Amino acid sequence: MTELKLRIPKVLALVLLLSVLPLALVSQPAAGSPGFSFTTFELGRFDVPGVKCPGSTTSCFNVNAEPQIRADPAGNFYASSEYLPRVAQCSIALDLLNPQCGGTGAWKSSDNGLHYVTLPSPNTLTANCSSFPCNTSFSPYGGDTDIAVASRKNSNGFYNVYVVSLERATGPLLTVEESTSRDGGQTWTINPTSIQAPLNDRPWVAAEGANRVCVSSHNVGTFFEILVSCSNDGGATFAQVRTVFDQAHFTWFAPGNTQGGNIAIDPSNHVIYDTFDSIVAKESEALQCAVPCTNNFHSVWVAVSIDGGMSFKDYLVYSNPNVNIGYNHQFSQVSVDKAGNVYSVYTDDHNTYYSFSTDFGKHWSGPILVNHSPSNTAIFPWSSAGSLGKLDIVWYGTLFDGTATPKQCSQQPCTPDNYPMSAAWFVYFAQTQNALTNNPSFTQVAATSIIHFGGVCEAGVTCSGNRDLFDDFGVAASPITGFASIVYDNDQYLNTASDPPSPTCTQDKTNSGACTRTDIATQTSGPGIFVKPKGFEIEREDLELSSSNKPEFDIEVSNTDTQEITSLSVQLNGLNVALNWNPSLPLLPGATLSASTTSLPLGLATVIGGVYSLTVTATLADGSTVTQTFSVIQTLLVGPF
Template sequence: MKKVVAVAGVLATVVALGGAAAASKPLTGAAFSDFTVAATPPNPPGTVCPGSPLCYNGAAEPAIGVSPAGRFYGASENGLGGGTLAWTSSDNGLHYASTPSPDDVSAGSDSTGAEAGLEPGGGDTDVAVATARNAAGNYNAYVASLSLANIDVSTSTDNGTSWVLNPATALPIDDRPWIAATGASKVCISYLTAPGVLLPQAGLHVQCSLDAGRTFPQVADAYDNSTVGLNASQGGSRTGNLIFDPANPARIYTVFAYENIEDNANQNALLHNVGIAASSDGGLTWHDYPVRLNPDVTAKYDNQFVNVAVDAAGTVYVAYSDNSAVSYQYSTDHAQTFSAPITVSQGTDTAVMPWLAAGDAGKVDLVYYQAVGDAGNPETAPATVAWKVVMAQSLLAATAAPALTYATVNPVVHQGGVCEGGALCTGNRDLYDDFGVEASPVTGLASIIYSDDQYQNDANHKPNPVTGCTPDKNDTSPCNHTNIATQTTGQGIYATKRK
């Protein structure tokens, strides 16, 4: 979309680089437990995977969050209006149990009862977890999702046993919600609104709740009147995730790829810049800064999506793909200035859809889909091109020589084209638009949630009988499903155990 207006893996290589990948060499391995999670319905809530013959689903474009105690939450969408599936892990990601999901959505109702049993909406799912316990001693979990009319936020106060819905957005024409949480009950969402009759220009709006998602009275526009903000709102943009600084929860960040205003007349111009919006007062006011400016208007950085993470020291990391390679940049001054780009993906292999998890100071995990070889334009890649899930890790990420190490998490999740145009896609969209990674603060080890359209039938993966996934349906939507891969050995990004 040109303008958005509205298995066991083996840790194989280590490189030291600054701006571009250097020669790699073998390194001791790390392993992952890889499995498919269960859909509810048709299977009952509480189905634990791996270990059940009911571990299959048909959802895609998943998201993941984790509590300070190491409880993970995952969610994945069944499509706009089709509902959202959710799962939780109480053992640092080794097993995930499905949460209640009547009518393909989590149980609950809004304050009027008008959307009882209809949340989240099933489009553009994201997950956040509180950083402090609620009155019952649990960490609130939140699932945001896009409905036809608005953005819904479902809240669980009881470790995923039940969910309560509240439609969240106050502004019309919303798109691509993201969610972040801090403390016991503060949760914020961000979303892009389109220019049109009701609004003169696009806005990146952030709404915040202080009552665990029941109401969202605080509304602000993260696009300011700076050159970056005006270009993003009037030239065109596509937004990335929203995140709080764990070192200072008054600080909150969101990221975006954007064009310049003068690009409006140029049909060849793409989203060739990366920017970040930063708030130091809990989302009340925002300031926009450039991360990467590229004078080549045919460059493209919304592939898919720009992603931001913040480590325990407050260092900000921004990752993105140019539709060929994945890179990141870091900031030690609260996003006012950034390092030079550091290329993460290896060699000529095409890499898209990066997602970051940041842990202790300077420690990050970064996952992405990587083609085996140069795929050219990912959207038109031939059927011979295989895509895999890769996790890169650095324990020196806030330096010019981050000594990245790599793990192939799943060697083949899709073959052929990878459509990145969102709802306007005309090709294969089985990998949808993004996936995610978080690390347990207790073990330091990663849990990755991702999309896969390959037929598998083994102890940890079952083909979906509802959609008719059979061996001949590889690389087609009947075999599309959500998998989780949790790291079981190797280095983590938290050095100390926490409770």
């Protein structure tokens, strides 16, 4: 929400866009694919826990914005969104001084995203309000928010839920606070001093295992480094703080040379990915931009850690040869599918693209254009990756094309910030089942009705135009159904049973901040992105250097068939790995087993960061076999958590 813009996109950014479009690969609309449908509704008041929406006739409204969403392994959705207080002493925009003008909302769905229940605020200090609007009860927190869920249950049988936000108490939102729920969102603990790095902006959070959580933020105090703080005790302490800028590129990413994106962790192998944009893509540019230069944020990067966040190595995802193009448009984003493939999604302020990596971020294919007409403009992208090669992408889109009809804009260049009121914006949803190709097929639909008309400012707190949609929104997919649930902003006066107006939103204030709130669009039909493979599924594959300084291989396999698995064969780089399975074979349908060994095959020499082929063959009770092949990377010992 408060992303500090140190460099302004250049005048030629969109004017020159058409000259670089041929560099991008193009996705294809899926022919004859099943249709998608969505149900949309408003989330309930964040200060009244227990409200279930749709359903309540009195409290199914909110004044929250800039939301995010995740799904836990059991298929529960969790959403968070920041509070926009509308009381006399609080600015309708961003209030930096009054402690009562903050707070973060949280919601949970346990029925596949069809209803959401308001949870207690992750950072409230006092009891609930008795009336609306609330002007006395909330904490000095609630700026930028993000949410994450654990990949394994804690000792109480719940998946930890983590929410980060920025402190509002002492001026600018520059202190990251992390809240943890260990009981499914019913209660929260917050340690105001847990994140040791001060003076931060735009935090992101990711989690793995039962108790490991990492927070990424743009650190003002260290000349806008991107710092990752990790905790192994569920957020109680964050003793480990590291920069994502490696030594080879540290001087490249000088103050103002980057904008941070999100952080993601692959729970199957502990690899951490942190994405960002930069004005620098090569050494000559770094030398040129050692003093202020005219480059825009034309390169997308992903920092990769294979040692639990102790160190990172930076890899270039894509650099546009036109340095006037910028990808710093809220925000570049990274996600990981169940097979360990990595996806980077980004926008040039006109179109949305993605790139993919099949070797843990080392090399990238793309960019691949995602959006098609009627979404001629696509901004604020977010993705959710599912099973092998399956990907959902959402964005705010409009039919209006600023590059084709620039004279209709009030200013030049014609960017979304100054689009005319005729530009009608929707939440768009696109899905591909073959994301790991250079010519994927996408099904694209508008998941909502109109959510905004006119300009959309993307300059954070420095916005001079309309900021009703704030800076980002999100999508998550249920690992159980494969269906998506999208959380987004909407500033339209609707006055329907499922989307009633708040007391501050009247018909004459439609399309203004007075009506901005957080809504949900949940998929109810069409394909999902989590599909159980035939025969078996690899739940975890981990090759890491053990405490005894030997390579250790761990694997977990579940039976997805209707008959027993009688034997399992495992190979690394074509060499057989001897394993003792626990429990022993045969493996019943729906059951899971695992194995671990430090005795790797003779002739297999592994190195830290090396990528190897993993082949698993299962023999079923009827004698048939199923074989699956993946890649694994050798990491340093970082688990279990």
